[in-house]
Amino acid sequence: MSEHEHNAELSGKRFFEVTVLNAVITIVEFLGGIFSGSLSLLSDAIHNLGDSLSIIFSYGAHVISQRKQTKTNTYGFKRAQILSALFNSIFLVVISLFLIIEAIDRIQHSEKVDGVIMLVVAVVGTVANALSTILLSKGAEHNLNMKATYLHLLSDALSSFGIIIGAILITFFNWTIIDPLITIAVACYIMWESWPVIRKSVGILMECAPNLDYKAIHQDLLAIDGVKCVHHVHALMVDENSVVFSAHVNMDDLRLSQVQEIYDKINHLLTTKYGIDHITIQPETVRGENEDFFYSSKKDI
Template sequence: MHQCAHHHATEKDFGRAFAFGVTLNVVFVVIEAAIGWWSDSLALMADAGHNLSDVLGLLMAWAGYALAKLPPSGKRTYGWRGSTILAALFNSLLLMVAVGGIVWEAIGRLSDPPAVPGPIVIVVAMIGVVINTATALLFIRGSEHDLNLRGAYLHMAADALLSLGVAIAGAIILWTDWRVIDPVASLAIAAVIFFATWKLMRESFQLAMQAVPAHIDIEQVQTYLGELAGVTAVHDLHIWAMSTTENALTAHLVRPGHTNDDVLLNEISKTLHERFKIDHITIQIERSVGDANCGQWEEGTL
């Protein structure tokens, strides 16, 4: 006895956004890295390295986004929806590696910072502000409900701010000749990346481990199901993310003296979708816990 609900709202196709964002950023990475190497600016090379990691991140997010659209098969009954979770997790780990590289190089240059041509740094960094902002805007709509797209958006939005920081560092060098600002700016960039990435890594790891999504309060779901007409107990309640946009729920409801109720099941499906953003729902109705012989159920647990 079950009710499977699949609510899929019409969504914008982000395929072209990924293609445009990747192309734009690859061109910029090549230009910024070349100028950074020529001018011996660690801040520029650090920003180029971070932008390269974002290109790889965009490619991973794009792959996850595309794979999630593939239909289910006999072997993969949920399709490839979980690939978006893996893409978000990979992106966070990739950024953490980039942070380590930037910090290592910056610390080595603190004692003997090289001369950096301020005007070049300012111009290149401001170009980065424009490109990163334009790319971030491509994903701002999807970032509201998709952790995978949110990762792409946060990366590019952070890059826009970081490129602005590099430009400010170039201006300080130009006006004061304080060369140590270059590695100091690199350390500041690394700190911003780390804190912006930490939440993404934590959330994507939790989803990969099939934890309850952060925006869902399982106690509220438990309370709602337990207060339904005729329900005396709720057990074997499980909520997990199938992808970065779709959540699933299974639960056993004990209703003594009641049989399967399609009206009730439809009501549960609608409420769980509207209140908790849970789309794939399976409900089993039982007359008693003992009769169901559910091995996972224990007294006092969900």
């Protein structure tokens, strides 16, 4: 089994384990919220329910992304995970806004809260959420889909921990206002953490250029023997780990075998130094030699 296949299988297993854990947490917190009267527990239960659905959605996208390329999807299905990350992050923001509205209403109309029940349920939720977060933490480093799911679970763990503090304050000092305040604080944190995932997902789907040192790339390409000019450059990301690069390269009027040697040097440079996965070079003699590195005409493709 290759490392890629092993990682895919491991990710699938982690998604399943986290889904089961989240389902259990959701049931426990719903019951705890009802019996204790805690808005923060009920809001966390709703959040966990959304997380369970999001995890299932994320796993589906993960499975689809493993499919090989076809005639209609020549780059494969990797962007299924980007779509999932975007959906999950937007869903988090919507849920957070809903919780803030509910918390503000609770501040204006305070209700009795059973701090003991709230505390017990919050401890259980914190432990389970922390375990789920640990399970997905490694995959979240290099996968936007898993990162979006990881943020769901991390926000749940923080929320549960905040509820523990709130339950202690309610039990000993009867500070019931702390319950909706914790809800607002966690909701704001969730939106803050979700924004970078949304921004990067939209950037990939809009085929924005990846964050590369293009000035250095230009200089390195021109330093290759036989390369006279580089222009009409395009770069995009299929997903957060796969970069596509194309360029027109001016050379002398050479034999095809000589052009191939130059191309091999370009390919080696871009893959080893800049981590570019898919490279397309169009060799030319004088055509476009006065154009800029990035195409500057009003009409490009």
